Amino acid sequence: MTLKLFIFDCDGTLVDSQHTIVEGMDHAFGVHDRKRPTADESRSIIGLSLPEAIAKLAPDLSAADNAAIVESYKDFVIAKRASGEAIELLYEGAKEVVEALAATENVLLGIATGKAYRGVLHLFDCYGWHDLFTTVQTADRAPSKPNPGMILQAMEQTGVAPENTYMIGDTSYDMEMAVNAGVTAIGVNWGYHAEAVMREAGAHHIVDDYPALHTLLARFL
Secondary structure (H helix, E strand, O other), rough: OEEEEEOOOOOOEEOOOOHHHHHHHHHHHHHHHOOOOOOOHHHHEEOEHHHHHHHHHHOOHHHHHHHHHHHHHHHHHHHHHHHHHHHOOOEEEOHHHHHHHHOOOOOOEEEEOOOOHHHHHHHHHHOOOOOOOOEOOOOOOOOOOOOOOOHHHHHHHHHHOHHHHHEEOOOOHHHHHHHOOOEEEEEEEOOOOOOOHHHHHHOOOEOOOOOHHHHHHHOOO
């Protein structure tokens, strides 16, 4: 029996977290009297780790100023979670598909996300998913996308070969990371980057909803 590793991005793939991220970026830049990014600009960097995301939004910042905005963003999001306001709603069909895949004998599930590890634990707390994912790769434990480090670490931890590994995400960063790691890149069409952008970044497949994703993944089993 050949093991298959299905690695999911979080923001824009499993959960719609754009409102917290946009609000957090607006707050963090405002605290430091910097030009606030537009909502579209903030959505465009979802998936990157925080330092890289802020550098993309404001490339002229010094390292110290970048770090200060990172900390203000973290403080905002942590406080929002603590107050119960940081609701990350699963996309329609995500719960059913993830749990069905986790119950499939030769399937291992992974996470590769721009979130910090504590952000993933919060997601797992919300949906009771602590036992479903064999490997969890986060921005504070691996290089930022599109570096292949997250996927390479996931394959090393699980022992699954590149030809049996699939990266599922909603951004060009996910697709580029998958290509860089030599695995199959699957784009989802309900997140934060357009289909054309994902295809240009190397997506091998694009799906429009979770039932279509489940059907596609079943073909690989």
